[in-house]
Amino acid sequence: MAATVSSFSFPLWANGLEDEIWDVIIVGSGVAGLSAACSALQAGSKRILILEKGPIVGGHSILSTGYVAGVDRKRQKKLGIADSPELMLRNMLDIGGHENDFELAKVVCYQSEETIYWLEDLGIKWEERIFQTVAGLHPRSHITSPVRAGYDYVMTLLKFALSKGAVLKLNTRATDLIYENGSVKGILATDTNGLSQKYSGKATILATGGFTANVELRKKYDPRLGQEFPTTANPFGSTFDGATGDGLLMAQRIGAATKDAEYLQLIPFWGLKNCETRALKV
Numbered sequence: 001m002a003a004t005v006s007s008f009s010f011p012l013w014a015n016g017l018e019d020e021i022w023d024v025i026i027v028g029s030g031v032a033g034l035s036a037a038c039s040a041l042q043a044g045s046k047r048i049l050i051l052e053k054g055p056i057v058g059g060h061s062i063l064s065t066g067y068v069a070g071v072d073r074k075r076q077k078k079l080g081i082a083d084s085p086e087l088m089l090r091n092m093l094d095i096g097g098h099e100n101d102f103e104l105a106k107v108v109c110y111q112s113e114e115t116i117y118w119l120e121d122l123g124i125k126w127e128e129r130i131f132q133t134v135a136g137l138h139p140r141s142h143i144t145s146p147v148r149a150g151y152d153y154v155m156t157l158l159k160f161a162l163s164k165g166a167v168l169k170l171n172t173r174a175t176d177l178i179y180e181n182g183s184v185k186g187i188l189a190t191d192t193n194g195l196s197q198k199y200s201g202k203a204t205i206l207a208t209g210g211f212t213a214n215v216e217l218r219k220k221y222d223p224r225l226g227q228e229f230p231t232t233a234n235p236f237g238s239t240f241d242g243a244t245g246d247g248l249l250m251a252q253r254i255g256a257a258t259k260d261a262e263y264l265q266l267i268p269f270w271g272l273k274n275c276e277t278r279a280l281k282v
C-alpha cells in the first residue's frame, strides 16, 4: 500500500492531531516489520518509523524457536546436502498438496538463498548445522542457536535499523489506516494515555503478525479454538500478546479482501489453561 506526499513539513497540526510525515511507516516490530525497515533503509529511504503497540519489541518473533528454511548451498555443500530453489519449490508444493499459490511459493523458494545471506550480512551468525524440521521434506532449516534464535533475529535487525536512523515508538497502537482518494496516506495511532496521533507516510506497511490472541477472530477460521486455548506468548492470561489481527482488521475496514484464509493453520498454544499440557490435534 503506497501513498504519495508532496512535501515534508514536520511536525504540523491537522484536525487537532499532530501529523508526522515519514518515508515509510511500519506497524509491528517482529521480524517482518524489522526486515521491512532494514530493507527500506538499504533501498535509500531515510525517514523510517516503526510503531509497536507492546512495551517491548519482537512480538511472536522474539519467542520463536526460529528455524528459517532456505537454500544455502554454501553450508549445505559442506555437509553433503544437495539443494536448489527448484527442489525447495517441489517440496513446498508437495507439502501443500499442490493447492499452493504457485507464484508466491516460487518467490519464497527462489529468494530464500539470498535471504539467508542477506540476514548474514546484517549480522546473523548461522549455526553450521542444517536441520530438517518436523514439517520439512529436506534438510535446509537454519538457526543461530537452539535456545534463542528468534531473539537473535529481532535484536540484529533492530540494531541495524536503529543504527541507520529508524525511529521506534513502543506502546503505540495503530488503530486505523488513513485512506483517502483510493490510497493509503498513513496511519492513526494511540499511546497508552489514549492520545491519538496521525502519521503520514509515502508508504505504510502492516506487519502486525497473526491473530491467535483474538479468540473471536480465530474461531471464525477454526471454530475449535475457543477461549480454553491460551497463547504461547501469554500462557496464563497475565502477560502481553499482540497477535490480535489488528492489521488484518484495519485493512478489511478499508475494503481489503483475504485470500486463501481457509488454509491458515492456527496454533495458539501447546496446552490448556491450568497448566495441563495437551497438544491440540489439528
Ligand SMILES: Cc1cc2nc3c(=O)[nH]c(=O)nc-3n(C[C@H](O)[C@H](O)[C@H](O)COP(=O)(O)OP(=O)(O)OC[C@H]3O[C@@H](n4cnc5c(N)ncnc54)[C@H](O)[C@@H]3O)c2cc1C
Pocket: 027, 028, 029, 030, 031, 032, 033, 051, 052, 053, 054, 057, 058, 059, 060, 061, 062, 063, 064, 065, 066, 067, 068, 150, 172, 173, 174, 175, 207, 208, 209, 210, 232, 233, 241, 242, 243, 244, 246, 247
Ligand atoms: C514459540 C514459537 C515458536 C516458533 N517457531 C518457529 C520456527 O521455528 N520457524 C518459523 O518459521 N516460525 C516459527 N514460529 C512462528 C514465527 O515466529 C512467526 O510466524 C513470526 O515470528 C511472525 O513474525 P511477524 O513479524 O509477522 O509477527 P510478530 O513477530 O508477532 O510481530 C508483530 C508485532 O506487531 C505488533 N502489533 C500488532 N498489532 C499492532 C498495532 N495495532 N499497532 C502496533 N503494533 C502492533 C505486535 O505487538 C508484535 O510485536 C514460532 C512461533 C512461536 C510463538
